[in-house]
Amino acid sequence: VTGPESGILTSPVECVPSPLPTQAAGVWLFPDGFERLVADIRTAIDALGDSEGFTRLSGPPVISRETIERAGYAAGFPHLLGTVHRFADDDKAWRELRHDATSQGEWHRQQQITDVVLAPAACFHVFAQAAGAAIGVPVRFAVESYCYRHEATSEPGRLRSFRMKEFVFLGTAEECVAWRERWLHTAEDWLRDLGLPVRIEAASDPFFGTEGRLLKRVQAQQQLKWELTVPTGDDPGQAVASANYHMHHFGKAFGIRGPDGQPVHSACTGFGLERIALAVLRGPNR
């Protein structure tokens, strides 16, 4: 067995160890060899964007809760969003709870929400940084972070905690549509070159919240979210990347304005690093 002709695999495919399961379904540990494959995939994605002069950022796995509220994610995806809580009362109150601080105990019944949540996507770090800015367009960012989504199922590849690398573009509507179109095909070609039988599919989930309804209507003419999917044993098409056009949703939500004083439009291309690694290891015929 040889690996796909991707140039990404530095070891034979059968020598790359798989992620290790943990007690929490969908949460995995990454052995060194798998981690090196992820690093190689990251490097290859960076290289795809080299000529475009992205400003590169790395985000932590948590993000300001207010950012996610403004983005509309809390309203739209409450089941997936992980909010961070802690015990905020005094030592005296804790002395009454702490004897319950075992696996079955209800020590957490007084937890209070904090000012951070787990980042559901890497691009939110960028929109938060650009909030309130009047920018010369187009502006380009490359951003990576660990993301969390509280998925209900945990089949292979359904990671709840995973790394996402995104290219983010802020500009006019026309620029965003053209940029997104180009990146959709750049990503498709790259994934094909990795030996992955990738398909482009229209994503059916609307964007955010009430505005989702509006956006859904727009999708008839102007598809907002394309997913690049690879079949797995369990799933006819699991998304490994996506190319998205947000219209002026984030420009409006974060008060980011272009030279004309209007909310900027935005687009992004996202890559799921572990999912791509797992698809590469599975190979085209597995």
Added chain:
Amino acid sequence: VTGPESGILTSPVECVPSPLPTQAAGVWLFPDGFERLVADIRTAIDALGDSEGFTRLSGPPVISRETIERAGYAAGFPHLLGTVHRFADDDKAWRELRHDATSQGEWHRQQQITDVVLAPAACFHVFAQAAGAAIGVPVRFAVESYCYRHEATSEPGRLRSFRMKEFVFLGTAEECVAWRERWLHTAEDWLRDLGLPVRIEAASDPFFGTEGRLLKRVQAQQQLKWELTVPTGDDPGQAVASANYHMHHFGKAFGIRGPDGQPVHSACTGFGLERIALAVLRGPNR
């Protein structure tokens, strides 16, 4: 101005960008140049451990809640621990909450705790993997993950979300004490070579929970936790690394037994990657 004679800085110190603040105090974004310094520090720490044959793992920023409960961290550090919650009720219930899903809204009043928390230290990933095992000793792991601690203050270097690299050793009491002693000085020498005016200080915080009282008494003869500190503008000694001996605390908590059938002892050496990077950028005289 030239950088410290560390060999770690690939650019002049004044060319390495600082982390960018976000809306959440103590939560920072990392520009590319800073990220490359972190990567160089990681590589240098890995090299320190090269001869010892550590099994290398990378952990996600979340970890099974039960793991942290078993470890005693929930009982001992409830103010620092970030628990992950989400909305677990049905769509009908959400329709009544979602109009509150704004920055000031109380949309989160029905959040329920999940089965994961934010990892407070990287070594817990290792203890969870080894749980229930009968092992040949000594066993060595190198593990890195994003960690979270809900620190009350947010002076420079007080990151709530940060990366920690740890070497973890499981063995007999004598082996652990000797290993910890050796790594304390390996870490000290390495940090000095980076140009950092590091000092070794006995950590005053006890280990976990009720057992903390026991361990505190032991500290008189056998210091359990040493910190390697560097003075900053605001702080006479901020820890950038630590060397710890846990006795059989984790062996007992996780049912990890040695060849004699008794709970193994453990030790670890932890490095705070961003804190070391910030100290290197500050330089010895800043």
